[in-house]
Amino acid sequence: MPELIEVEIYRRTATRTLGRCIEALEQVDAFGLRSGSDRSNPTTAEGLADALVGSTVLAARRVGKLLMLDLSNHASAAKGVVLGLRFGMTGRLVVDGKTEINELLYTSDRDDAEWDRFRVRFADGGTMAVRDPRRLGGVELDPDVGRLGPDATMVTRSQLRAVLADSGVAVKARIMDQGRIAGIGNLLADEILWRAGIAPMAAARSLSANRVTRLYVSIVSTVAELTDRGGSHLGDVMEARHPGGLCPRDGAAMRTTQVGGRTSWWCPKHQR
DNA sequence: ATTGTGGCCTGCCCGC
């Protein structure tokens, strides 16, 4: 599902919209409208159309799983806005009818424009859409980036140490907390912890300095390696993430435990 | 304040 790796691919796809002018808001699904940073001014379909139509895409940025498009101002707006796009677990970004990601876990392989929950048309005739069968994604104006922690590709060792300090919460729940570190989802978290040899339910503050360092190295290297492979579902432990699965490292029977409300697969032999 | 839980949404898969 879309974790930071997939959303980074969407960001690159979105660079194809740079400099293009939005002519119309063709489709918007009320389920996906979120409130932006200004709580007194929630995102509505009308507000979205007002803000988007006539503006031009200036930049495509990403923090964690949040994609942001900076838009220019237009005649009827005092200033440009930021369009925030979230993809839930089944959302794709489709630009001019094409998506870079075809294989996405836990969703249909069908590619149906009926699932476009949000779509704009550019003046040149092209389109950009969030295609999301499950409707778990969303659209908002001026998203509050301050609610997110540092992106997992930018986090430092000392920031990670601070994230884990003084908390009895499971380490996996902690690194998936988007307000502390942004971008790590369930599959990435399992892979990171499997590589680091740390059990997902270990209390965050119980990690020694050496283990914090090992976790830090694993976050950085796992994100980089799976980015090269092209997806958060392409980790080494993925093949064992099912009943009867055996640890690819040492052959032990994998265990599954709910941690932070998420299904977690881990090896009882080398993850402590 | 922090932390945990439940529910949203819907396609798909399994068992009857």
Place this chain on the structure above:
DNA sequence: TGCGGGCAGGCCACAA
């Protein structure tokens, strides 16, 4: 063969 229950997890509202 069709049907229904369970499952997947990002995110948020809500409770303790």
